[in-house]
Amino acid sequence: MTDNFSIYAELLPNIRQVSVVASLPSPCDSSTRALLLSNGSRIHVTHHDDSRLLELPAAVVQGGGGSPATLPLKPAADNGCKLTWRFPLDLAYSASAAPQGAIATGGGAGSSVPWEAVNIAGGSTVLCRGCKAVLVPGERIKEWKDLPSANWAEMMEFWHCHKPDDHDAEDGHRHHGHDYDDHRIKGGDKADEQTLAGRGYGANSSIQAQRGVGFVDLMTFLFAEDECRGVEISPREDVDASSAVRFLPAKCAECHTKIGHFSIRSPAVTLYKWQLLLDSGKNKNDNPPSAVQCLAASLLANVARSGSSKSLIIPMTGILSGDDQDATKRDRALHTWILNSTISYTSTLGNTTKTPAVKLLFKVIGEEEADKMLESFSSDVQDVSLSEETLECVIDALERSNKIIPASDRNFQGWTVGLSDRWDSGKHWP
Structure with missing residues (x-):
């Protein structure tokens, strides 16, 4: 199928409309015709001796008593090869078209977080997606728990800083709240790291893996090392204690695919969701999340947590690279800016069935520019770490998604427009 004749449709649930763009190989003329079919669920465009048919991401108002409706041709003012339409959602569909899935927290239908604990059956076996080898036997895991959000330490510090003032107890002694720190807290400063660590939620505190749990x-599973049976970890004694290495690669013992990493400090095994399958014994999930869907969940969580739509995706540092003692260093990063987190789309060039997605702007930047963003006090970007190979896969996926978007809409003020497919728990789980 040629790139110069295509149809792209986008569901905009916030305004309850479907936007459609038809890109023609030559300017619209008397041979061009467009029809709404199947009660407003499909669009058919003919140009010269060629045609395209596309299933819309949602049914729209067709009119005409159900018979095919001829659409007015509206070439763009600056491009006679581009036809555009905006259709209101069909009333029967409109009630169910609320923008669900935009929130990356909380279980239930419509959540954009893949494989939340509430949706995983106890006793589920974790498999390698590549070779189906068992990585974590189901009988080893009795319970699944969601980890707290990334800003849990900050929230707890805020709570302590705003507890009631000191009070006199019944024993007559003066008791101080946890926020008692005359030289800092009452001066408006944050508690120091030592204080936070003493309370159990400082930056140097970490979630400890537990047997049976x-x-x-958002993007990973965390297990105690003893629970993993098919995971191969590089020998930790080979790592120089003075090196910057904090993590060791974790690979499938059967196919040797990199599936996660091992934390030397914790110790714990982190497995990447996009490299896994889950088998509950009753059914195996046939639509496991991709790396792009996992990243979308993390980006949306950043928005919910910080209010900022901009993120910087950087290669994970401190992980052993190759056979030497060097930790992976980042050479490029991905800067993203979310435009719309609740769209669904279809395209004759890509997914022809309704696909939930995050529409965003992105650009690939160098290490120096990324470091400046991270170090700047005025920067509003939130950082996300991915393995180097996963970051490259994400960049490739976003660049491919850009080709699905109509040519005239693929770039904006130095940014590239892309589509990050979004997980929908209501779609992927029974």
Whole structure:
């Protein structure tokens, strides 16, 4: 199928409309015709001796008593090869078209977080997606728990800083709240790291893996090392204590695919959701999340947590690279800016069935520019770490998604427009 004749449709649930763009190989003329079919669920465009048919991401108002409706041709003012339409949602569909899935927290239908703890059955076996080898036997994991959000330490510090003032107890002694720190807290400063660590939620505190428990993060699972049976970890004694290495690669013992990493300090095994399958014994999930869907969940969580739509995706540092003692260093990063987190789309060039997505702007930047963003006090970007190979896969996926978007809409003021497919728990779980 040629790139110069295509149809792209986008569901905009916030305004309850479907936007459609038809890109023609030559300017619209008397041979061009467009029809709404199947009660407003499909669009058919003919140009010269060629045609395209596309299933819309949602049914729209067709009119005409159900018979095919001829559409007015509206070439763009600056491009006679581009036809555009905006259709209101069909009333029967409109009630169910609320923008669900935009929130990356909380279980239930419509959540954009893949494989939340609430949706994973106890006793589920974790498999390698590549070779189906068992990585974590189901009988080893009795309980699945969601990890707290990334800003849990900050929230707890805020709570302590705003507890009631000191009070006199019944024993006559003066008791101080946890926020008692005359030289800092009452001066408006944050508690120091030592204080936070003493309370159990400082930056140097970490979630400790527990036997029998599978911890669930936005993009990963966390297990105690003893629970993993098919995971191969590089020998930690080979790592120089003075090196910058903090993590060791974790690979499938059967196919040797990199599936996660091992934390030397914790110790714990972190497995990447996009490299896994889950088997509950009753059914195996046939639509596991991709790396792009996992990243979308993390980006949306950043928005919910910080209010900022901009994120910086950087290669994970401190992980052993190759056979030497060097930790992976980042050479490029991905800067993203979310435009719309609740769209669904279809395209004759890509997914022809309704696909939930995050529409965003992105640009690939160098290490120096990324470091400046991270170090700037005025920067509003939130950082996300991915393995180097996963970051490259994400960049490739976003660049491919850009080709699905109509040519005239693929770039904006130095940014590239892309589509990050978004997980929908209501779609992927029974």
